[in-house]
Amino acid sequence: MSIQIVNMTHTYMPGTPFESTALKEINLQMDQSEFIGMIGHTGSGKSTLVQHINGLLRPTEGKLVVYGIDLSQKNADLKKVRSTVGLVFQYPEHQLFEETVEADIAFGPKNMGVTGEELKERVHEAMRLVGLREDTATRSPFEMSGGQRRRVAIAGVVAMRPQFLILDEPTAGLDPQGREDILRLVQRLHSEGTGVLMVTHNMNDIARIADRVIVIDYGRIRFDGTPREVFSHVDELEEMGLDVPDASKLRRMLKDVMPDFPDDLFDAEGVAAYLLQRMRGDRHDE
Ligand SMILES: Nc1ncnc2c1ncn2[C@@H]1O[C@H](COP(=O)(O)OP(=O)(O)O)[C@@H](O)[C@H]1O
């Protein structure tokens, strides 16, 4: 029930003048019990990394084992990998192509051999989970708004019932309500036992909901730990061109006036609780 990556390197177009190494000696172990957030500047290698995990890209060097299937081997069972690990691409709505919402959502599970009543049930369950109304089933995805199309695309992956779900910037470009809905869906799938790896630029979201954060920088892993650990490196993250959670910025400001302010408070509630406790404590001292 896990994903193991050992010394994995990926080079695009090796042996040509365009050769570029996008991942360098990646070592990672990810478990189905986890909710992992992945961050990194544009071009750092996040999409390249996640595409390896469901077999779309092959490691140039190193080893990758997904739920017992060794993807470094040429004859690896890719079909099995893709039904175990679901990948929601960046801007997945650009890849819709069927005439109706239900046909689009059914595409993945149908390819896995699911038919008849079970197929119908999966499509409708997935629609419910992503918050699509029943009466949209027969509509054309192309007549829907961007946010609704994103839901259709995510439902198509959810309908395959993956054990591990990877989402590459699933909330990019959505309005706050759309973003909140997608996050709630992912949290729900995780609480029901699905492993999650979510690539995102939204630091406040990741600080709030992930239990592990991985930071990629120029194809290498720079930090890998709890949000508390990772977001204590405010200055280094900013040097990498990354944003940090608002509470981390607040903490840094407070540290200027309270040099002993703890380094590891990264969420608004933690900062507020500490301040309150401290104000009460100071009053007792008078
Ligand atoms: N199909 C490709 N062919 C050649 N180079 C690529 C390809 N896809 C990505 N790259 C390069 O690999 C690096 C990592 O890209 P990517 O994995 O898309 O990063 P991210 O998702 O973090 O923005 C970048 O330098 C990018 O230009």
Ligand SMILES: [Mg+2]
């Ligand atoms: Mg990307």
